[in-house]
Amino acid sequence: MQGCIQKRGKKYYVVLAINGSRKWFKGGSTKRAAQRVLNDKIGEINAGTYREMPKTTFKTFSNHWLKTYASVNVKPSTYSRYEDIVERLLVPAFWFYQMSDISTGQLQLFISERLKKVSARTVIQEIVVIKLMFKHAMKWGYIKFNAAENLDRPKVEKAEIELLTPEEIEKFLGATTGHYRVAFLTAVLTGMRAGELWGLPWSDVDFTAKQICIKRSLWHGSFQTPKSKKSVRKIDIPDSLLSELKKWKLACPISEDNLDLVFPDRNGNPTPHDNAIRRHFIPALKIAKLPRVSFHSLRHTNASIRIQAGQNIKYIQSQLGHSSINITMDTYGHLFNDANFSRQQVELLEQSFRNINQVS
Numbered sequence: 001m002q003g004c005i006q007k008r009g010k011k012y013y014v015v016l017a018i019n020g021s022r023k024w025f026k027g028g029s030t031k032r033a034a035q036r037v038l039n040d041k042i043g044e045i046n047a048g049t050y051r052e053m054p055k056t057t058f059k060t061f062s063n064h065w066l067k068t069y070a071s072v073n074v075k076p077s078t079y080s081r082y083e084d085i086v087e088r089l090l091v092p093a094f095w096f097y098q099m100s101d102i103s104t105g106q107l108q109l110f111i112s113e114r115l116k117k118v119s120a121r122t123v124i125q126e127i128v129v130i131k132l133m134f135k136h137a138m139k140w141g142y143i144k145f146n147a148a149e150n151l152d153r154p155k156v157e158k159a160e161i162e163l164l165t166p167e168e169i170e171k172f173l174g175a176t177t178g179h180y181r182v183a184f185l186t187a188v189l190t191g192m193r194a195g196e197l198w199g200l201p202w203s204d205v206d207f208t209a210k211q212i213c214i215k216r217s218l219w220h221g222s223f224q225t226p227k228s229k230k231s232v233r234k235i236d237i238p239d240s241l242l243s244e245l246k247k248w249k250l251a252c253p254i255s256e257d258n259l260d261l262v263f264p265d266r267n268g269n270p271t272p273h274d275n276a277i278r279r280h281f282i283p284a285l286k287i288a289k290l291p292r293v294s295f296h297s298l299r300h301t302n303a304s305i306r307i308q309a310g311q312n313i314k315y316i317q318s319q320l321g322h323s324s325i326n327i328t329m330d331t332y333g334h335l336f337n338d339a340n341f342s343r344q345q346v347e348l349l350e351q352s353f354r355n356i357n358q359v360s
Helices: 031-047 058-073 076-094 104-115 120-139 166-174 180-190 194-198 239-251 273-287 297-308 313-320 325-337 339-359
Strands: 003-008 011-018 021-028 211-214 217-219 222-224 233-236
Touching: 003 031, 011 031, 021 031, 058 076, 058 120, 076 104, 076 120, 076 222, 104 120, 166 180, 166 273, 180 194, 180 239, 180 273, 180 297, 194 217, 194 273, 233 313, 297 313, 297 325, 313 325
Parallel strands: none
Antiparallel strands: 003 011, 011 021, 211 233, 217 222
């Protein structure tokens, strides 16, 4: 096997004769580093494992990855986020680099610069895309070393979740007009996500079993599968909500497209979430003189009320549709340490012993 090391300027290069042609490889800034590259390449050729990496720029590969992987393996909402991260942030930063030339240090520097502009949570979402791209680049034979594998993830300070008390919920619902009062009441009493609420059809409301079946979600006017497999679930609903839904069904607009939506707009079409928030949710908070919380706070409030009521944590996970009980505990675990909740658990235990003594 013919091979040599050549120096050009301050850099060393490895030159090998492969299949009758000369191949050049970067050897690094020292002759010792170049010798290691030379030994590795000769070893690969002798072992029959040598493969030439295709010359592909980051921009070319990113387009290929979006089309080949992301567009067919993730939900439309997730794809939209991936595409935005790739085209708005990653391509401008790395577009002219060959995939095989991008180092961990370059990626880590990009992350550090992003942390100066946006939150750690946002950067973590961007890291997810970077890691997925380089994982597939290695799997598909575009690189031999995964530069994204050992990237450091920024630490995220846990944000305090927004909650409304039962009294505040009563004020809020009293300030809500039209059928949106029933929609917001449903969100509070079920813990449904916004997309699940606006995408709910009447066929998935089981008045006999007193359950709502979550099978789909609405995102930007399009229906898609829920967030995860555990998000497909049956939510038990109280009689009070059942009664409200029965009344609302009689007045609910009927869509010409046969969408059968429980909470459509006045024409029976899918309700745009942003419009509902701007025109009904936020005004109701103002009228009730409540803090401007997010719509997702209704879901958090539902979880809080369930915990205060002493519901089993596994049951709460199933009702909220969390993919694992760890997510439920990470999000709401601190509520179990509330003094009132702890006192309630002691009283439940004491009541159980009273029942045992009565049986004896």
